[in-house]
Amino acid sequence: MSGYIPTIGLEVHCELKTETKLFCSCRNTFGSEPNTNTCPVCAGHPGVLPVINRKAVEYTVKAGSAIGCRISRYSKWDRKNYFYPDLPKAWQTSQYDLPLCIGGEVKIKVNGEEKTIRLNRIHLEEDAGKLVHGAGTTAVDYNRCGVPLMECVTEPDMHSADEAVAFLEELASIFRFAGVSDCRMQEGSIRADVNLSLSKPGEPLGTRTETKNLNSFRSVRRAIEAEIRRQTEVLESGGKIVQETRRFDDATGEGYGMRSKEDAQDYRYFPEPDLMPVVLSDDDIARICADLPELAGKRRQRYTSELGLSEYDAEQLTSDPALADLFDGAVSAGANAKKAANYVMSEIMRKGKTAGEDGIVVGISGLQLAQLLELVDKGEINLVTSRDVLNKIWLTDMSAGAAVDALGLRQNNDAGEIEKLVRDIVAANPGPAADYRNGNEKVLSFFVGQLMKATKGKTNPKIAGDLIRKVLSE
Amino acid sequence: MSMDITELTLGGLVAAMEAGEVSSVEATEATLKKIEEKKDLGAYVTVCGDSAMSAAKAADKARAEGKKSPLLGVPVAVKDNICTEGIRTTCASKFLENYIPPYDAFVVRKLKAAGAVIVGKANMDEFAMGSGSEYSAFFRVKNAIDPTRVAGGSSGGSACAVASYQAYASLGSDTGGSIRQPAAFNGVVGLKPTYSAVSRNGLIAFASSLDQIGPMARTVADCRTVYDVIKGHDAGDSTSYAGDVDKGDTFTSLKGRRIGVAKEFFPKELNGEIRAAIDKALAFYESEGAEIVETSIGSFDMALACYYILSSAEASSNLSRYDGVKYGRRAEGCVNLEDIYYKSRTEFFGAEVKRRIMLGNFVLSSGYYDAFYLRASKARTLIKKDFESALSGCDALICPTAPTTAYKAGMSADDPSAAYLGDIFTVPVNIAGLPALSVKCGEDADKLPIGMQLIGKPYCESTLMSLAEIYEKGGER
Structure with a gap:
């Protein structure tokens, strides 16, 4: 054993699921034909000016208050200047010294032990485009340019890949429940940079490296493990860690250095003169947060303590906000909690999963589910025929009773x-x-x-x- | 008819068209002919003959159908840093030599909606950086009064076009004096509005926190007509003022009006002829019933440095998008990405633009930011406060627009920092975000026009125009 303790801090980028982009009215959507969701503003034409999407500010405020950040009454925009073909203005509009959200924390559980990870800040910024490399040429797709992005910066509070991944999972769950981001890794809607250093217990932190742009929880885990191995080997053999920016190659499972501190870019930040500062009153913040839904952690607690569900059931039901909403809807429409939980975890999860590749598709409302369970309860239908009823009402607003009649499934109880x-x-x-x-x-x-x-x-x-x-x- | 209709004022042309004496097609044809005759002055980068003629025909048809709008059928020029959809907009730079904007600037939409006929895109200093319109990448603008002299800048083309009857009015842009100084050098009226009173949407940015679009014309009344068309809120410009942009007064009597004179604008070494001309104008105002009050702008000495730091910093960022990747020109023979950036920016930016980009990058760079950019930002706050307090006791400040009249072409190339001194009376106004107007107040021994600058309170353009109009009618021209 080397005896080194890794210290890890994360910078997490989450795309907000607003209808439109941060500074123009182009659609914010994934998977369109290249350069179809663009306009002179997001393509950085001469003479264009940005206009802030208020929804993006509201979503960030919601996200921040969901993790207990202090919401800034006054925050401003800054230009981060650098040249790259995916950045058409040659600056990224971001927030440098006065971000929208300050502080905050996320509770995680690793190996049964609870831990608190502190956040330093959340700020709002715009995404860049995407380079598409072809045979001997490179093209640029500007569709993603100007998509609103929250950057969440943690304190260096994590000490293992498990903790980092648990943090990311919990953060993604919070943002999904808050309704501000889908946090879909495969669409790049959540990405992370890992800052990592090693030190011996009781000694000051070592030199850190930053591994950029990891776009799956799996590559975060592998990149951290690889970087711990690499730094340990360097230190064990008497070497020194160089402060540098690194990349992680998913194919080889190896990281490699990109640029060292000496040739670090000077971003020449300065206040964005084309945008007014964001000024929020207490009333604004109260209004924005009024419809902030109950988050996964709170719901789990409520399910176990008030509804008498097991920890496992509570965990399953809160794995996706749509499932939890369905369950809560059914219970408030009068369904028995245990029976509703069982039905959601068996029938709904099975059916929802096959319907969509990304997360769960929930095709009925809480009221429809409560009606369905009532019919089973009363003996009007049985669990086996309930599947036919579920298929009939899925993605419609038909009531379970009407479906039973339409299918002629009503049991004879006379x-x-x-x-x-x-x-x-x-x-x-x-x-x-x-x-x-x-x-x-x-x-x-x-x-x-x-x-x-x-x-x-x-x-x-x-x-x-x-x-x-x-x-x-x- | 022996009268040259291009020499009518804008107001005169509109009246003649209303009376059915002249058509827009005639006025436009005459203007295009004048542009061809005076091509040598270099006022235009692009002349839009075909689109102008069809706009003129449409205007005549609309007028025949009873339509009325303030600029219906009036030939105007637009500075070549203001985007016109489908019409090349170059900023007088090789970089944008082939750039055709996919959209109209807010002010161009306003001009078109008011029926204006855009006859061409006015020449200028490259990216509006300069005070002589000698830094156009294509050809310099000559002074309309004496072609051996500079037209002033950066809106030299807009001023020259109006002064030499190649347009009835024009739009310029003013970041540190670029409307007022060429107006003074060519003997026309130029208004730099309050920052945020006119949308910058579609103005190709030089220094975003200082840039303003404004009108230039041969009379104050014509200037007012154009200003009334272009001013006002635009949801597409976040810095655009959503409140009342008409906080000033309109008046014909000077009774009860106070005019401020800040001593810093009259340094000992000020050219005697210019001082005498301004003194004469002040005496006129006093004789007409205005009170002249002495005041001071204590932070005046900081303004020039503050301006060159802030404007260059913003310019270095604003001009980074010209990288040879997306639009505009790309250098030949590039082997990789860095080559595209390096060769394109080396080849297509002129020396003055490069100088400002380097200065801007320097003042923003890590280790120098606090000493330059941050201090300049603090100086800006002081300058604003000084103007606020000076203007609290009067309706307007009066001073020279420029320390000299139009100088001989080729002189500014030797010493760029001496050329920067020519902006000394105009840049403080942009830093403070205030409205200011330049109107002719006499001539020097070489018959070159002298410009008087009137500086007002925020959104009090009409006060400045009333003061200028009273002078225009009764003072020495």
Whole structure:
């Protein structure tokens, strides 16, 4: 064992899911044809001016208050100047010394142990475009230019890849529940830079390196592990860590140096003269945060302490805001919490997962689910036929009752009617009836089968069993 | 008819068109002919004959149908740093020699909506950096009164076009005096509005916190007509003022008016002819009933340095987008990305632009920011306060527009810092964000016009125009 302790700080970039970009009215959407969501403003034409998207400010305020940041009453914009073809103005509009959100913290649980990771700040900035390398040429896609991006900077409070990943997962969950970002790694809507140094216990922190632009939780983990290995080897062999910016190659699993501190860029930050400062009153902040939904952690607590669910169930239900919203909706529409939880975790998760590749698609409302569960409860349908009902109402606003009728699935619970059918079947099958009376219990299922066949499965199985016994025992 | 209709004032032309004596097609044809005759003055980078003629026809048709609008059918010039959709907009730079904007600037939309006929794009100092319009990458602008002299700058083309009857009015832009000084050198009226009173949307930025678009014309009344068309809020410019931009007064009597004279604007070494001309104008105002009050701008000496630091800092950032990647020109024979940046920026920027970019990058660079940019920002606050307090006791300050009249061409090339001194009376106004107007107040021994500058309170352009108009009607011209 080397005895080195890694110290890790993260810079996390989350794309906000606003309708439009940060400084123009181009659509903020992923996967369009290159350079179709662009205009003179986001393409950096001469003479254009930015106009702030208030929604992006509001989303950042929401995100900040969700993790307990202090929201700045006065924040401003700055230009970060550098040349790169994906940055058409040759500066990124960002916030340098007066960010929108200051401080804040996120609680994580690693190996059963709870830890608090402090944030330094969250600021709002614009994303750059994307270089597309082809055979011997490079093209630029400006679609992503000007997409609003929150940069969340942590304090160096993490000490392992597990902690860093747990932090990222919790942060992504908070932002998803707050409704401000989808945090979809494969679309690049959440990306992280890792600052990492090694030190011996009790000694000052070592020289740090920064590994940039990691776009999956998996590569964050692998990059941290690789960098810990590399720095340990350098230090063990008597070398010195060079302060530098690094990249991580997912294919090889290795990091490599990009540029050292000596040739670090001078960004020549200065206040953006084309934008007014963001001034927020207490009322503004209260209004923005008024519709901030209850976050995953709070819901988990409520599910276990108030609704009596297990920790595991609470965890499952809060894995996605859409599932948690459905569950809460069903419970407030009168569903039994345990039954609703079970149904969400089995039927809904199964169906939702197959429908979409990215997260869960929830195709019914809490009210629809509560109605469905009520029908099962009352014995109008059973769990097996409930799947047909679910398919029928999925992605529609049809009520479960209407679906049952439309499908003709309603169970016959009329004892008088069932008894008449049973008497007919018993009369038609004197042999098996005699067997039963002679003590062969097994033939009971024969009669149930006959009854279900005659009624196409729509007979309440419990009532049917009781009545068959009664008639045969006469 | 022997009268040259290009010599009508804008107001005179509109009246003649209203009376059916002249058509816009005639006025536009005459203007285009005048532009061709005076091509040698270098006022225009691009002449838009075809689009002007169709706009003129449309204007005549609209007028025949009973439509009325303040600039209906009036031929005007637009400085070549103001974007015109489909019409090349070069900033008089090789970099943008082939740049055709995909949109109209806010002020151009306003001009078009008011019926104006844009006859061409006015020549200027490259990217509006300069005071003589000698730094155009294409050809210099000559002074309309004496072609051996400079037109002033950077809106030299806009001033020359109006002074030599190649347009009835024009738009210029003013970052440190670029409307007022060429107006003075060519003997026309130029108004730099209050910062934020006119949208900068579509003005190719030099120094965003100082740039303002404004009108230039042969009379104060014409200037007012154009200003009333272009002023006002634009949601597309975040710095545009959403409140009332008409806080000034309109008046014809000077009774009860106070005019301030700040001693810093009259240094000992000031040219005697210019001092005499301003003194005469002040005497006129006094004789007409105004009170002359002495005041002071204590921070005056900081203004020039403050201006060159702030404007160059912003310019270095604003001009970074010209990198040979997306639009404009790209140098030949580039083998990699750095080559594209390096060769294109070396080849297509002129010396003065490079000088300002280097200065701007220096004052923003790590280790120098506090000593230069930050101190200049603090100086800006002081200068603003000084003007606020000086103007609290009067309606306007009066001073020379420039320390000299139009000088001989080729003189500024030797010593750029001496050329910067020519902006000494105009830059403090941009730093303070105030409105100011230059109007002719006499001539020197060489018959060159002398400009008088009137500086006002925020959004009090009409006060300045009333004061200037009273002088124009009764004072020495």
